[in-house]
Amino acid sequence: MFSKVEKVTCVGAGYVGGPTCAMIAHKCPDIQVTVVDMNSEKIAEWNSEKLPIYEPGLHEIVMAARGKNLHFSSDIPKAIREADLIFISVNTPTKNYGRGKGMAPDLKYVESVARTIAQHAGAPKIVVEKSTVPVKAAESISFILREAQKNDTRLAFQVLSNPEFLAEGTAIRDLSNPDRVLIGGESTKEGQEAIHHLVSIYERWVPRDRILTTNTWSSELSKLAANAFLAQRISSINAMSAVCEATGADVREVAHAVGFDSRIGNKFLQASVGFGGSCFQKDVLSLVYLCESLNLQKVADYWMGVIDINNWQRRRFADKIIAELFNTVTDKRIAIFGFAFKKNTGDTRESSSIYVSSHLLEEHAKLAIYDPKVSEKQIRMELGNNVDKQIVEKLVTVCADPYEAAAGAHAIVVLTEWDEFKELDYSRIYSSMQHPAAIFDGRLILDQPVLRDIGFRTFAIGTAPDQAYNLFGSSGCC
Ligand SMILES: NC(=O)c1ccc[n+]([C@@H]2O[C@H](COP(=O)([O-])OP(=O)(O)OC[C@H]3O[C@@H](n4cnc5c(N)ncnc54)[C@H](O)[C@@H]3O)[C@@H](O)[C@H]2O)c1
Structure with missing residues (x-):
């Protein structure tokens, strides 16, 4: 050659x-x-x-x-x-x-x-x-x-x-x-x-020992398998987050304890509102399709469960927001913190933000969206692919900073784990919001006791509200 x-x-x-x-x-x-x-x-x-x-x-x-x-x-x-x-x-x-x-x-x-x-x-x-x-x-x-x-x-x-x-x-x-x-x-x-x-x-x-050579088919399948295992891990901890909320366990403590087992390991055990990105869903679906084509229906069903839990987790979180806002979000301003599928990227493909926002728009909530790396055009395009474009036009505002998004809102919903969301002046934000003011943390990045002390009603995925109240002994509810 x-x-x-x-x-x-x-x-x-x-x-x-x-x-x-x-x-x-x-x-x-x-x-x-x-x-x-x-x-x-x-x-x-x-x-x-x-x-x-x-x-x-x-x-x-x-x-x-x-x-x-x-x-x-x-x-x-x-x-x-x-x-x-x-x-x-x-x-x-x-x-x-x-x-x-x-x-x-x-x-x-x-x-x-x-x-x-x-x-x-x-x-x-x-x-x-x-x-x-x-x-x-x-x-x-x-x-x-x-x-x-x-x-x-x-x-x-x-x-x-x-x-x-x-x-x-x-x-x-x-x-x-x-x-x-x-x-x-x-x-x-x-x-x-x-x-x-x-x-x-x-x-x-x-290093040479990290360069693996295999036959072509093993290499192609290994990529699908690796993404399926990673997605499965997220769906596993997310499934546990629902059990935690219902029982008073705290998903962070469960993840910590489980991850201590060296056979399991502590990486990729962060509960969240669901995985996004261009790869996990696509590659798991590709594996499911492959298994179905090979007449391996049981295997296909097994991997399909990973996707089902992910969709359920997004819906569950949106439903929780609606329930906690007194069962109606119609005409309520809700600040969405984060639209990228994860921090440090501007990629929005299959972002959970799209799905949670769409569920809220279907209930006619007014969304004020802020993301440090995603353009207004991109946000409108993604939502317009999911809900009626006129609804997006009428009910969505894209904001230049998180303070602007939160001003006058009934609730803040954290959907991307950008570091800057941890550093905001939440007392200032609280005083600019409608009261009672709520925060829904879909990424478990905020300090719930501090927020409750400020006066927020808080909900964080995988934690039971009353448990958090007892654990940290702070005031506030929900
Ligand atoms: N994004 C990730 O994190 C990631 C990680 C690992 C693997 N992958 C895989 O890598 C592949 C690429 O993913 P991506 O995220 O870079 O996609 P992308 O959409 O960001 O980029 C693909 C590019 O290919 C170009 N393209 C398509 N057809 C072309 C053609 N015929 N001639 C010239 N250009 C063409 C498109 O214009 C586009 O710019 C996918 O199979 C994906 O599953 C992605």
């Missing part, structure tokens, strides 16, 4: 393609890295001062390498032609039409990239599937590429699976110090050679 990878192209300049390639460029100054996308506005943003995505630490490494060995371009054919190795890092959203609607991942973008590579390659290439795909997707990519090979003897392709495990909000940390890098490929001589080329990129900064 070739002796050394000198040029890398990544198709897809999104949350994965951008940061991953910025890290490769940062760690491998001798490799020319080009990130391409069919969305030319996004490419223009990658070439500007204001990058299209927010990730702590990303701006610095992009600025240091951009124009040297990191390039963002809309010329996809050229970038494909010139590359030795091509990452496919395009989106694989849940299908919203036809067969598998609402369950299967839509692979049309991956297939279209495979066809573009077949058309413009012109020379041997290693093609790396970085997008999250169902098992055997690499086979379809190989099939398309082999057809091109039949007509052009200069061509040769090896397809590898190299799923990405970064988490938004900590992408740069995760990429610079990954728990593991997973590479799957064929057991043939050519397959092993391709694996070796990709390993030799990562091993510049990742």
Whole structure:
């Protein structure tokens, strides 16, 4: 094939393609890295001062390498032609039409990239599937590429699976110090050679024992399995949060005690209003769909339970808000703190904020929404996809700061765990609100006793109100 990878192209300049390639460029100054996308506005943003995505630490490494060995371009054919190795890092959203609607991942973008590579390659290439795909997707990519090979003897392709495990909000940390890098490929001589080329990129900064090599199908399935296990853990602690509220146990204490068991571990045991983001739901649904296609209905049902609990938790929280606000939120101003699906990102895909806000809008609450990294346009677009656009227009105000959002509100609902929400002047906020004033903490980040001392009625997920009252001995109710 070739002796050394000198040029890398990544198709897809999104949350994965951008940061991953910025890290490769940062760690491998001798490799020319080009990130391409069919969305030319996004490419223009990658070439500007204001990058299209927010990730702590990303701006610095992009600025240091951009124009040297990191390039963002809309010329996809050229970038494909010139590359030795091509990452496919395009989106694989849940299908919203036809067969598998609402369950299967839509692979049309991956297939279209495979066809573009077949058309413009012109020379041997290693093609790396970085997008999250169902098992055997690499086979379809190989099939398309082999057809091109039949007509052009200069061509040769090896397809590898190299799923990405970064988490938004900590992408740069995760990429610079990954728990593991997973590479799957064929057991043939050519397959092993391709694996070796990709390993030799990562091993510049990742210890060799953390670079795992497997067969292609294990690699593809491991990504779905890892996300299913992570999502299951959140649904498990969220299921416990409901038991806690009903019994007087405190979910933080239960998580702490459970997490002390070294077989379980203490990470990812934070109860919340439910998981969001572009991956967990999509990947669990993809696994469920795969199991159903394999006639493994029991397994499919088991994993579907993870999604069911997540949806239930969001609905349960919204219902709790309505119940505690005297069973009606119609025309009441409610401040929503946080719209991103987690802190340190501006990504709103599948954010629990969308669902809780939508339930409240259906009850005709007036929402005053604040998020430090999400634009008004984005908030309106997400809510408009869920509830009538006229209702969104009429009942939603997007605020520039949390004090403005809370002024005149009956309640504050914390839906994203932004650190700045812990530091606010809640006495000032309380005096600007309607009374009685309530706070619903869907992320367990606020100091409930302090808030109750100020005068707030408080509800925090996974804690029984009267239990909190007894525990902390402070005044206030609910
Ligand atoms: N976001 C995450 O945290 C994360 C983490 C791990 C894995 N993944 C997986 O990585 C993949 C990419 O996710 P993302 O969040 O970066 O998606 P994204 O939507 O942020 O970016 C995908 C980009 O691909 C571009 N694109 C689509 N089709 C194209 C084509 N034919 N030619 C050129 N560009 C094209 C889109 O314009 C878009 O900019 C998905 O499969 C996802 O499941 C995502």
